[in-house]
Amino acid sequence: MRSFARAVRQAEGAGGASATTAAWPDAVYGVLKDAGIRQASYVPDAGHARLIERLHADAEIQTTVLTTEEEGIALAAGAWLGGQRSVLLMQSSGVGNCVNMLSLLGSCRFPLLTLVTMRGEWAEFNPWQVPMGRATPGVLEAMGVKVARVDQADEVAEAVSAASVLAFDSDQAVAVLLSQRLLGRKKWTGK
């Protein structure tokens, strides 16, 4: 297993492209369009900023800002009842807010496609992010959500494409975890 220190050096050496300048959010937007996504919802995260912009700019996609991530689970179920595919964007801290609502998906075999930006792992500066970041994959799996983790920028689009097929063609709840290393270091503002 690669040491943490060596991985840090490799990421720094790679230039640490941030999520606001990286190409993968635009590629994911293209994948979502190709998959026929008609609704999107989110509690914002810096890692999703570019994708949220693209979704809001698209008149064919209804984009809804949520007060808490569990609303997005119910919203996705309602959208599917009405014949539409949707995507839910959240940060890993939001996964904990969803737990009981995820039972709706299992009970009714509703599809779910959610893209989760990770906190509490790579170069995290806020220790309060660590517990939920650590628990995120386990919590999702405990509730029957299939989890795919992506660490490389050039693998994001393909992972989202595969997840959308699994979600909407096989009626599964699927979460794609976008690693904090992939998203780049969060910059402190005002310093």
Place this chain on the structure above:
Amino acid sequence: MSKPGALDRRLAVRELMVDRGDLLVVSGLGSSSYDLFAAGDHDGNFYLWGAMGGAAVMGLGLALAQPRRPVLVLTGDGEQLMGLGGFATIAAKKPGNLSIAVLDNGQYGETGMQRSHTGLGVDLHRIAAAAGIAAVEIRERAAIAGWRAELHKTSGGPRFATIRVAAENPERALPPRDGVFLKNRFRQYLGFAVT
């Protein structure tokens, strides 16, 4: 503090469902689902048996997906209290075809009639109105018929009504509990094939 209601909840829901036309209905867990089923089962009904706090926002997802059909969320005060943030989400999105009716008995009826926040003076229609949702309080049967005409419109929403009902547990009328069946039945009703 608001006075408790006197309306019979089964009667109130039957009145709300008269001439339902192409109305799509999502009902919140517990008594609201029993009331909707007792008023007449329908392929355009989706009965929740769980997901407490999710009924209104599930209705939002449905309303956005089906803008040419009126959508009603029928739920209880306890269920809605668990999803108060949904008022803000719905108000910000402004779905013209979505209506929410809360059967408010001021109690958690399923769990032994413990008094709820609405029974302690919190008015859901005032919270909804503050969020920007057109909201009314209904205490009489005649007012239900008036509001019913509104909820069949696919523009002018979202709308909200607190319907003050008596705190009583009528005999249970149990809709199907199989969520996959309910989902497929509903989607077939809208013309989506089960694959």
